[in-house]
Amino acid sequence: MPRTTVMHIGEIAELTGLSLRTIRHYDDVGLVTPSGRSDGGFREYGPADLSRLMLIRRMKPLGYSLEQMAELLAAIDVGADGDETPAAEAALGRFRRDARERREKLAAQLAMADEFIEELDAR
Secondary structure (H helix, E strand, O other): OOOOOOEEHHHHHHHHOOOHHHHHHHHHOOOOOOOEEOOOOOEEEOHHHHHHHHHHHHHHHHOOOHHHHHHHHHHHHHHHOOOOOHHHHHHHHHHHHHHHHHHHHHHHHHHHHHHHHHHHHHO
């Protein structure tokens, strides 16, 4: 975890495992907006930005599109504002179910890969 609450893009990249280019792209498309800018114009990120980027990073292996990421983040933002709506709760429910299904598919693929490797090792 960072020593300060204000982090620059390099530190955020290191903590998230995302590239600088990817983080900048997420800013450009509106997924993550830095909490602030330094006097020199450099992006400054806080703990909430780090949390948001980590959520996005966790969605990537499940194959979510940028549009789907934006939809989930919008639903989460509604709940964070204390204005939980039926639509936001329904969206979160859909994402929970979908994420579980995607994980099950990945687990099945991993099991097949393990079987394949075992077969190769047996030869």
